[in-house]
Amino acid sequence: MTRTVYVNGEYLPETEAKISIFDRGFLMADAVYEVTSVLGGKLIDFEGHAVRLERSLSELEMKAPCTKEELLEIHRKLVELNGIDEGLVYLQVTRGSAGDRDFVFPPEDTVPGLVLFTQNKPGLADSPAAKKGAKVISIEDIRWGRRDIKTTQLLYPSMGKMMAKKAGADDAWMIEDGHVTEGTSNNAYFVKDGVIVTRPLSNDILHGITRKAVLRMAAEAQLKIEERLFTIDEAKEADEAFTTSASAFVMPVVEIDGVALGDGTPGPIAKRLREIYLEESVKTAI
Numbered sequence: 001m002t003r004t005v006y007v008n009g010e011y012l013p014e015t016e017a018k019i020s021i022f023d024r025g026f027l028m029a030d031a032v033y034e035v036t037s038v039l040g041g042k043l044i045d046f047e048g049h050a051v052r053l054e055r056s057l058s059e060l061e062m063k064a065p066c067t068k069e070e071l072l073e074i075h076r077k078l079v080e081l082n083g084i085d086e087g088l089v090y091l092q093v094t095r096g097s098a099g100d101r102d103f104v105f106p107p108e109d110t111v112p113g114l115v116l117f118t119q120n121k122p123g124l125a126d127s128p129a130a131k132k133g134a135k136v137i138s139i140e141d142i143r144w145g146r147r148d149i150k151t152t153q154l155l156y157p158s159m160g161k162m163m164a165k166k167a168g169a170d171d172a173w174m175i176e177d178g179h180v181t182e183g184t185s186n187n188a189y190f191v192k193d194g195v196i197v198t199r200p201l202s203n204d205i206l207h208g209i210t211r212k213a214v215l216r217m218a219a220e221a222q223l224k225i226e227e228r229l230f231t232i233d234e235a236k237e238a239d240e241a242f243t244t245s246a247s248a249f250v251m252p253v254v255e256i257d258g259v260a261l262g263d264g265t266p267g268p269i270a271k272r273l274r275e276i277y278l279e280e281s282v283k284t285a286i
């Protein structure tokens with residue numbers, strides 16, 4: 001089936017969608033994005049993603065292409081037109097095109113670019129990968145210093161995934177100044193003696209929408225949480241580990257740098273948090 005996508009005000013078949021070669025998203029990665037999951041045909045935590053998008057835009061002095069209500073309508077229409085029951089909606093806002101290449105930002109009245117498309121992922125909630133758990137490797141974090149802004153500068157995370165793949169693993173956790181920052185496209189956690197440990201929010205990591213929800217649900221379930229810096233060696237000695245993201249929810253991690261965690265299968269806390277997250281987030285999906 002040809003997807004219907006949204007490009008700058010129009011719903012089009014993906015084969016007919018076009019953007020300018022001068023779009024700054026294309027030339028300079030001068031763009032921000034969001035990925036919102038869809039379960040049962042409804043959007044998970046749309047509000048959280050919309051608020052983070054506003055923040056990314058304002059940190060980069062980029063204009064919003066439309067209102068939050070209009071964005072919701074576009075998300076919903078794409079989900080409907082493409083018959084998505086389980087999957088993702090990708091959204092990208094760019095600084096638009098000034099009709100040429102220039103490092104200086106284009107004039108104030110330049111129209112921002114807006115692109116959205118869906119990804120159909122049947123079985124996203126009941127994923128075999130989550131039942132198996134992920135193997136991760138550690139790599140150096142050489143990304144820029146504003147990882148709290150969700151920009152489309154994804155070359156290094158993409159290279160990180162490839163390094164993992166070449167090493168026979170599924171993903172990479174990044175390390176800066178001896179401490180784990182986050183995964184290539186997710187936030188990172190380990191559990192030791194019943195305590196969930198994750199890095200505190202700062203400019204060093206993306207402020208995950210799933211992270212926020214999962215930490216709230218963990219606290220409600222009386223689980224202990226410590227937001228602090230941690231090393232990869234601490235994580236390797238953990239009872240279990242996991243990651244969170246809109247595209248994989250709570251994903252158990254069963255191996256770090258070749259070291260199996262616990263018995264090498266998904267841990268009880270990760271499994272429980274995945275169940276709670278899926279159950280609770282579907283209830284409030286819109």
Ligand code: PDD
Binds near residue numbers: 206211
């Ligand atoms: N990635 N950290 C990084 C570097 C990310 O790219 C992501 C999300 C997260 C988790 O954020 P959230 O819970 O809001 O999805 C953390 C998305 C899913 C992606 O790039 O596809």
